Amino acid sequence: MSDAAHRAGGAAVVAPPIVEVHGVTKRYGHDIGVADVTFDVREGEILGLLGPNGSGKTTLLRLMLGLLHVTRGRITIFGRDVADAGPTLRSRIGYLPGDLALYDQQTVWQYLRFVAALRRMDLRSSIASLCERFGLDPTRRIGDLSRGTRQKVAVVQAFMHAPDLLLLDEPTSGLDPIVQREFESLVDETRLRGATILLSSHILAEVERLADRVAVMREGCLAVVDDVAMLKSRFRRTIDLEFPSSVDPEPFRALDGVSDVHVSRRTLSCSVVGPETALLREAVARGVVGVHAHAPSLDDIFQRIIDGPPAAPAGPPAPPPAPR
């Protein structure tokens, strides 16, 4: 499925799901890691998993990989249950852990070759080309590397075997902007190749640049799954309008999707949800001289999601977990 078709056709209808998460709950003792999460990732798309620290993003990824076992629910990847077919599935998965631990004594080359050997693949050429692409000297000892460079090793490790599904846990943390761009282009190429990518992050801008859809987690629950564009329009933006003279706020308050209207001197501030057309029309009619729109910050968005009606879980709290 090509990228163009995917975008044109609307992901929901056409593409088959690669990852399906059905009502998954994970408990650690009495703590809930994730609660009754359901969503899917479709073939060829990039799904951004957004959420503040501790919202369950990593837990979800680790559940998909079989590092953790689900307490309730089911996860299927490529149509097969993770619990049954873990190793087979994992040969097609590339995972980039959020906090990658490496063997300090090995060189980059030794480490990558070790991983490749455990995959029973000879990936010398792809390792070499990826290392070169990221400016990674494979002869260096890992213990001597800076965090950013280690992160590059992690990236190479996740991409080197050309997996069909990539699970990336905060992949760009520690990378400098130039390498981040390189990484993004690698992600783009991978998507063009037809791979599916699930990318967790708490950086909205990154997800916005890369992802087709976004899933927002908070406190272990899935709050929102939506297209990026839709999501953005759902969040309130604050817009400041400057007028030549003082202005009457009432007509603005009457507009759909506009709230929190304040006037101070000649500036009118308001929050907007959804299309801004009506607001701008009204403003132009009153001779607006300046418009300042403030993009919602991640904090804002999370705040909104948290303030808004809970997206999940719908049902009553989960019963106590079965002993592991």
Added chain:
Amino acid sequence: MLLPLLAKTFRDHVRGIAGWVTGVVALIAVQLSVYPTVRDATSGMSDLAEAFPEVFRKMFRMEEYGTAIGYLSTELFSATLPLIFIAVGVTWGARIATDEVEAGTADVLLTLPISRIRFVVTRLAAMVAVVLGLGLVLGVTLGIGSMVVDMSVPMARLAAASWATALAGLAFGAVAVLVGALSGRRSMALGVALAVAIAAFVVYSLAPLVDAMDAMNPYNPMQWTVGVESLKDGLHVGQSAIALGFAAALMVAAVLAFDRRDVLTCGPVVAPRAARHLPVAASPAATQLPDVDALAVARGGDAERDVDSDGELVGQVARHEPAPDAPRRLGVDPHRGRRRLVRRDALRHEPGDQSRQHVACAGGGEPVRRVRHLAAAAVGRGDARVRALVHHDGVGQGGGLARAEVLAEDADELAVVRRQHAPRSGAVHGAREAVGVAAEDVERVGVEHDGQVVAHRQGVAHAGVGAPRGAGARADDHARHPRVLEQVAPRGAGAHGAHEGRLERAGVDGPGPGRRGDGHDAGARTGGGARREPRRPGEGPPAGDDDVAARVLVVRGRGHAQLAAPECGRVLHGAVRAAAAHVVDGAQLQVGHLIGHAAHATGATRCATAVRPRVVTRILVDRDTRRSAVRARHAWLRGVITQGAHRIIVGTDGSENSLSAVRWALREGGLRGATVDVIHVWDYPPILDPVALGTLPTNADLEASAERVLKEVMRKVDADRGKTVVNQIVTRGPTAQSLLSASRGADLLVVGRRGHGGFLGVLLGSVATQVVNHAQCPVVVVGAH
């Protein structure tokens, strides 16, 4: 089986494996090399064995000590080898299912297309291979060794015994594997498995004596393996099968448990989720070091709770944001017991941070040393200043100050903060100690007491802290006594005075505060006419003299020096050197009140002998140090060494031959005008393994009896003594080594040709040989007339 993983596991531990192999081979070599002498002295051995209580003979299977099989069981197979193999098995077993997980490297390994079962089975195979391989080494070494020393034990028996021993390692290793797989924690696996092994060993050892234990013993892995007496009876297939089955069952359980485990994230100390729910206490580290850019804290420390997974501050400081001077980045060392520093990068320079790099290390918990490395790593990358913060609990040289000492090594500044509920009286004491601790390496030291700094090292000190150069180090002294000033003054202060026209020096040196004051007081007290140094303006008043006596070095007018040494070995050395430099030949140097380690005392004495090899005369050590000195087996530290220009050392074990040696030495001493050191060395008989110490005669008993032996010797040779100056020295240690070290710098070493018949004679006989081969002075071997 995953060959790459298997290879890597071996490669990672190649040094450890080599160590164990060497250890086992060496142990066997040593024990077998003693065997011929034991065999030749069978009668003595039997007597000796009978001298032990029956309990003992049973426990260590001493019944047939003289035979090859008896010897091997007692020396090797009853306790030593099983314990070694259990140690190997348990250390390996404990890491099988835990170390990669704890290090976080399993995050990638277990997400590769390999099943967990294969992963853990591969690692188990490595462990089994190591234990069995070591067993093979044992068997082969024994086989070769027994041929060399002509031991006439069938090879099959040796093989069976080696197999049983290795099996013990496997069985208890399997316990460790299972506990590790269940708990996921290596420390837990180690602890539990060792506890089980010790319990099993106790039951097995006491089974012949205690009925209850005897009843339990059939269910004891120790009994299945070590207890079957394979040396005597050969391989016991049934018991071996039981032990193998036991190990296999535990391993299978471990594999299944590991497969079901959750592999949790490594790294963050406090899971973010948990961090939010933690009561946000004002951590001293975060609140008391506000003007630093980076803060390194140790896991387990007070500051830990203020750090979340991304190294960002949460809690008090974060709440007060935007406080411009709150630490911007934190580094945490999340790996207890591992050297790896995951978050080291948190302390790296950021572009734009160049202007002000303060790194603080807050040593709240145990792993201070790692925090220090963390901080040091950060410093290594720039011009950062490291500021260390330590809590003291008001108990002086307690944990807090030990930590301070560690941190001070790399810190530019050291802050010591009284813990909230610590007794206030402790603060001043703590202040003094801390300042002392930090005396050299740190530019500034602050000690907090009730919110006020009571001591700091620059200039004045309320707690009586001297400047780097104390009052004693005046220019005129420098000219007259360059050596002393060089060695004492830079570290502390030296005070001095004149006494009866001769030099009297009260050099005070040490990490303790109030040095200058002590020195003055001491000078005043001991030297009637001591000159008091004028104090420089701005220097604080001297401290009270409550602990003066413990820290003073006085070289008395008659050339006798007494050194009451401080705790710190390094500083002590300077003081001792200084003292030795000023003692008249033939005088006495007393080192008393050596608080701390024997190594300090040893080092100090070495210093003194290095300066004036012929002078160090009398070493006194207080009881505590004496005990540790004994432990360190430095013979010459133990007693009185009154040293003349010539010195003869003679060793005695109380036997007739050695009496002759002593007599000869005394006469020779009389002729030469030399002092004679009569040394009696004792040690545990080597047949005993260091287990079940509770029922053995205590060191004190043995030492007392050794002293009686020496006294008896001296009584017998009294007629030959004449006017010779004699030192009587009782020391514990390997006989030959002790004699050799005592004879260092001596003119002559005298030993008897052969002491007792029987066992002790065997030992002393070889002593004469060793001494002759290795002594650095002439050796006389004297036989009985």
